[in-house]
Structures are given as structure tokens and as C-alpha cells.
Amino acid sequence: MRIAIAGKGGTGKTTIAGTLARLMARRGREVWAIDADSNPNLAVTLGVPRDTHADLTPVPRSILQTDPADADGKRKILSVPASDVVQRFGHSAPDNVKLLLMGRVDHAGAG
Amino acid sequence: MCGAHAAVRHLIGGILEDRQHVTIIDMEAGVEHLSRGTGRHVDTLLVTLEPYYKALETSRRCAELGRELNIPHVLGIGNKVRDAADAEAVQGFAAAHGIPLIGSIPFDDAVRRADLAGTPLVDAPANAAVFEIDRLAGFLLAN
Numbered sequence: 116m117r118i119a120i121a122g123k124g125g126t127g128k129t130t131i132a133g134t135l136a137r138l139m140a141r142r143g144r145e146v147w148a149i150d151a152d153s154n155p156n157l158a159v160t161l162g163v164p165r166d167t168h169a170d171l172t173p174v175p176r177s178i179l180q181t182d183p184a185d186a187d188g189k190r191k192i193l194s195v196p197a198s199d200v201v202q203r204f205g206h207s208a209p210d211n212v213k214l215l216l217m218g219r220v221d222h223a224g225a226g
Numbered sequence: 227m228c229g230a231h232a233a234v235r236h237l238i239g240g241i242l243e244d245r246q247h248v249t250i251i252d253m254e255a256g257v258e259h260l261s262r263g264t265g266r267h268v269d270t271l272l273v274t275l276e277p278y279y280k281a282l283e284t285s286r287r288c289a290e291l292g293r294e295l296n297i298p299h300v301l302g303i304g305n306k307v308r309d310a311a312d313a314e315a316v317q318g319f320a321a322a323h324g325i326p327l328i329g330s331i332p333f334d335d336a337v338r339r340a341d342l343a344g345t346p347l348v349d350a351p352a353n354a355a356v357f358e359i360d361r362l363a364g365f366l367l368a369n
Contacts, residue, residue: 117249137348138359
């Protein structure tokens with residue numbers, strides 16, 4: 116199951132995402148939470164210990180490689196399985212939720 | 227296409243190739259990320275429906291884009307619903323725009339207190355907002 120939560124800023128996306136992640140994990144599912152917001156604060160809602168927030172690093176772009184199946188060479192794929200990415204770069208939250216940070220995005224020239 | 231956005235999209239896409247886990251993505255505010263295709267790899271798009279005009283309009287555009295991207299399930303969740311009039315506004319908007327409403331999270335002071343303290347809502351004493359989100363968790367996992 117792959118769920119994205121969208122809507123206007125301030126309408127509770129992060130609160131819903133973090134709370135849903137924890138509660139689904141309590142129902143026995145392995146949950147990965149991805150913070151794709153350019154102003155990430157899912158860690159707070161998930162309850163990642165605050166003294167570790169300074170150490171929360173995003174998933175490095177270096178794990179992407181060019182998809183050999185793409186003739187144009189533009190499509191990128193992970194160079195390792197997703198579960199390895201989570202194991203190496205996921206941050207632990209209560210109820211065994213794993214948090215992945217996508218990193219801040221430079222909006223200059225975006226789009 | 228901005229390179230940073232493309233990289234994030236590729237990262238998310240790669241991680242979402244794994245279908246054994248539940249993956250929940252807290253998206254960037256607004257609709258731009260969806261139109262760039264970040265939402266292409268998900269099977270469920272939840273749009274928040276907070277009962278005020280600008281928020282509902284943004285959610286409507288998110289839902290439309292989600293359907294254009296062929297996301298199998300585009301669903302609405304009411305949030306910060308204070309009273310019967312709010313509930314009616316959310317239900318009416320969802321119905322008018324064909325967005326299946328799977329729940330409505332009541333306005334709850336526990337949310338404000340958790341935001342203020344920087345603590346997880348889910349760890350706060352029992353409250354109506356968490357009760358409804360837990361019901362939604364059960365619904366989503368069962369469907």
C-alpha cells in the first residue's frame with residue numbers, strides 16, 4: 116500500500132501522515148514514512164527523539180543510477196533495493212516506523 | 227524539469243517499487259509536485275478537506291490531478307471539522323466534486339497542544355482526532 120497525502124499547506128497533512136503511520140504500525144504493518152515536504156517536520160509528528168533531529172540526514176542522491184533499460188538515459192533507478200535504502204538511510208521512530216527524508220529542495224528555478 | 231525535483235521523484239519512485247510495506251508520503255503543499263509526477267507511483271491519494279474555501283479549492287485540484295495521473299484511489303479526509311455546518315460543507319464539497327469522503331477528523335484541541343509542544347499527537351491522551359485517524363487506518367488497511 117502506497118499512500119500520498121496532499122492538500123493545501125496548514126490543513127493537517129503532516130499530522131495525518133505521522134499519526135496514520137504510527138497507528139498502521141500498531142496494527143502490525145511495517146511502515147515507511149517519507150517526508151517529501153521541502154520544509155520537513157514529519158519527524159516531530161512521528162515522535163523521532165528530539166535529540167537526534169540534528170542528525171537526520173536525507174537519502175543521498177548518490178544511490179540513484181541511470182536505468183540501463185532507458186534508451187534516453189534519463190530515467191534513474193535505485194542502485195540498491197528499496198529495503199536496503201530504508202535500512203541504511205531510514206531513521207527509527209516509535210512503533211518501528213522508518214522515516215525517510217527526501218531533503219530540502221532548492222526552489223530557485225523550479226518547475 | 228528542476229533537477230532536484232527529478233531526483234526526489236526518482237528516489238520516491240524507486241522506494242515505492244517495494245510493495246510489501248506500507249509507505250506513507252507527506253507531500254509538499256499544493257499541487258505542483260503532483261503535476262510534476264511525484265504522485266505517479268502511489269495507489270492511494272488522500273486529500274485533506276479543511277472547511278474553508280482556499281483549502282477546498284486546492285484539494286479539488288489535487289484530486290483532479292490525482293485522477294489525471296490514474297491514481298487508483300483518490301479519497302478525501304475532512305479535517306478540523308468543528309461543527310455540523312463544517313461537516314456539511316466538507317460533505318457537500320466532496321460530493322459535488324466526486325471525491326469519496328472516507329472520514330472527517332474533528333477539530334481537537336489536542337492537535338493544537340501537540341503542535342505547540344512539538345510532540346506526537348498519537349502519544350497525547352486519548353482524543354477524538356486520533357480516534358478518527360485510527361478508524362481511517364483500519365479502513366485503509368482493510369480495503
